[in-house]
Amino acid sequence: MAARGAGRYSVGAESIGAEAAPSMTRMIAIFIGVFFVGLAALMASVTIFVRDPMPVLSARAPIVIQEGDTPEADGLRATLSVDPTYAFEVMGQGARDGDVPGITMQRGEGDGSTVDVEVEEIGEGIFQGRGQFTAPGRWTLTVSSGDQRQEVAFILQE
Numbered sequence: 001m002a003a004r005g006a007g008r009y010s011v012g013a014e015s016i017g018a019e020a021a022p023s024m025t026r027m028i029a030i031f032i033g034v035f036f037v038g039l040a041a042l043m044a045s046v047t048i049f050v051r052d053p054m055p056v057l058s059a060r061a062p063i064v065i066q067e068g069d070t071p072e073a074d075g076l077r078a079t080l081s082v083d084p085t086y087a088f089e090v091m092g093q094g095a096r097d098g099d100v101p102g103i104t105m106q107r108g109e110g111d112g113s114t115v116d117v118e119v120e121e122i123g124e125g126i127f128q129g130r131g132q133f134t135a136p137g138r139w140t141l142t143v144s145s146g147d148q149r150q151e152v153a154f155i156l157q158e
Contacts (some may be wrong), residue, residue: 068080076094078092078093082156086134087132090129091126092126099142103142106142108138108139113134116129135156136157140152
């Protein structure tokens with residue numbers, strides 16, 4: 001009797017549990033594997049759906065705006081930076097004909113209000129603008145000089 005019922009895989013109810021245990025372990029392993037593969041596929045698909053994300057402006061990360069793909073390209077170039085009190089500064093170059101370019105800052109959500117920007121020429125073709133943001137959120141900066149115009153939408157981080 002000891003030889004017949006002593007093994008793990010004996011006849012009766014015990015044999016069903018012994019066979020079900022490995023298949024249940026496999027099912028759990030397959031489920032966990034599918035979950036992680038699906039999670040990786042979901043994270044990879046974000047790059048497909050979000051092709052050109054909006055830049056985020058913070059006190060540590062200024063935004064650079066330029067015409068053309070290279071820094072050597074002729075045209076308007078500007079850097080927008082902000083301090084922790086939401087005071088911003090736009091430094092740029094490429095203004096032609098001695099004109100001080102027009103700089104506008106418009107809120108993209110809520111009331112769509114604009115912020116006054118004080119612009120001055122600080123050198124030949126070099127300009128500087130200063131102002132104060134009213135709230136974090138979506139904004140659009142427009143720099144225009146003659147027939148040149150640069151526009152960038154961005155998110156002002158809290």
